[in-house]
Each structure stands twice: as C-alpha cells, then as structure tokens.
Amino acid sequence: MSTDIDRLIAAxxxxxxxxxxxxxxxxxxxSEYYVDKYLFETDPTCLSLISEAFAExxxxxxxxxxxxxxxxxxxxATSVQTGTPYVIARKKAKEYGTSNRIEGRLSAGEEVVVLEDIATTGQSAVDAVEALREAGAEVSRVLVVVDREEGARELLHEHGVELEALVTASDLLEDAQR
Known part of the structure; x- marks a missing residue:
C-alpha cells in the first residue's frame, strides 16, 4: 500500500x-462491521485526505x-481542490421545486466522474450513472472512498463503468482493533 493510503486508513x-x-x-x-461515512465526511483530516486522493x-x-x-x-471538497465544477445526482427526482434528478449545470456530452462514499452492492452508483447518462453525460468511472468488496465492482462493470476505490474493505480491516 502507498503511504497516502496508509495515512487515509489511519485517519x-x-x-x-x-x-x-x-x-x-x-x-x-x-455486516459484522460498519464504515460510518458521516464520521469520516465531517472530519477535516479525513475530508482533506480524501479530496486530495480524488483530485489526483x-x-x-x-x-x-x-x-x-x-x-x-x-x-x-474535491471540486474546490481541483477547480472542477460538479453536479449532484439524486436517486430519484425530488417532488418539489425543479423536480430535477441532476442538480447543477450539466451539458450533453460532458465527461463526468462520479464520486461516492462507500460501495457495497453498487446500486446507488448505478442509479447516479443512469441519471447522468439520461441527462447526456458520458460516464465511465466511479471513484469511492471504501469498496466493501460485496459486488459493486461487478455490477458497475455490467453497466460499462469502472470502479476505483481509495481503500478496500480488506485494506481497512487488516490489523484493525476489534
């Protein structure tokens, strides 16, 4: 493992x-373990390390x-780090206001990389990819913080999307205090 990944796991x-x-x-x-995304997404050290790794x-x-x-x-955080604009993909259209599934500006043909917190089955990432593709985006990659290694990679592959994880569950749980 790289030093950056070791630092992220430690964080x-x-x-x-x-x-x-x-x-x-x-x-x-x-599951016998849980990765609490709200604890790592609200921790400035974790958020900084994640956005730096995504930015690369x-x-x-x-x-x-x-x-x-x-x-x-x-x-x-990654948008601020890179200067790259972003959109938010919803699982389903909200029932008020604009009723959009995609929030923000998106033009047909734009190359979009989806960022996700934790991948288990991959269904929420697939839903986001489908919404973005319906809006005209080109999507071939999903980046996640943690891949639980429970089928997300395979499901996304079936939809023509590569899953790239900063950390796998195997990495995260190795030598962990239980």
Whole structure:
C-alpha cells in the first residue's frame, strides 16, 4: 500500500469511522462491521485526505458528480481542490421545486466522474450513472472512498463503468482493533 493510503486508513480509524458489531446495511443485508461515512465526511483530516486522493485521479475531467446525499461533501471538497465544477445526482427526482434528478449545470456530452462514499452492492452508483447518462453525460468511472468488496465492482462493470476505490474493505480491516 502507498503511504497516502496508509495515512487515509489511519485517519479513518482515528475518526472512529470503522465500527465492529452487528449492523444492518442500507441494501437490507447485515455486516459484522460498519464504515460510518458521516464520521469520516465531517472530519477535516479525513475530508482533506480524501479530496486530495480524488483530485489526483480526476485530473482533466470536465465535471464531477456526487451521489446525494452522502457524497456531496466529498464532491464539494474535491471540486474546490481541483477547480472542477460538479453536479449532484439524486436517486430519484425530488417532488418539489425543479423536480430535477441532476442538480447543477450539466451539458450533453460532458465527461463526468462520479464520486461516492462507500460501495457495497453498487446500486446507488448505478442509479447516479443512469441519471447522468439520461441527462447526456458520458460516464465511465466511479471513484469511492471504501469498496466493501460485496459486488459493486461487478455490477458497475455490467453497466460499462469502472470502479476505483481509495481503500478496500480488506485494506481497512487488516490489523484493525476489534
């Protein structure tokens, strides 16, 4: 592992973002560990390390997209770091106001990289990719902070999208205090 990844793992642990026990996950499954995105997304050290790592991987991209709600702090911090504009992709259109699935300015044909917090099954990332593609964007990559290694990579591949993770669950849990 690179020193940057080691620093990120240490910061995630320091922020107490990795918890052990019995947890129900958003897709309905259970897990013996939980990665609390709100603890790492609200920690300035973690957020800085994540946005720096994402920034290195999105050089030259026209637009970033964050999956609502969890990835919004990540995409905002990365946008500031890179000077790259971003949009927010919703799972479904809101029922008030503009009723948009994509918030922000997006032009047809723009290359967009989706940023996400944690990938488990990959369904929320697929939903975001589909919304962006329906709006005319070209999407071929999703960057996540943590890949739980539970099928997201395979599902995204089926949709023509590459998943790139800063950290895998294997990396994060190796030698972790339980």
């Amino acid at each position: 995630l642990r320091e922020a107490d973002a990795v918890k052990f026990g019995e947890f129900e996950l958003s897709h309905g499954g259970t 991987r999105v050089e030259g991209v026209e637009k970033l997209a964050g999956v609502a709600l969890g990835a919004v702090p990540l995409v905002a």
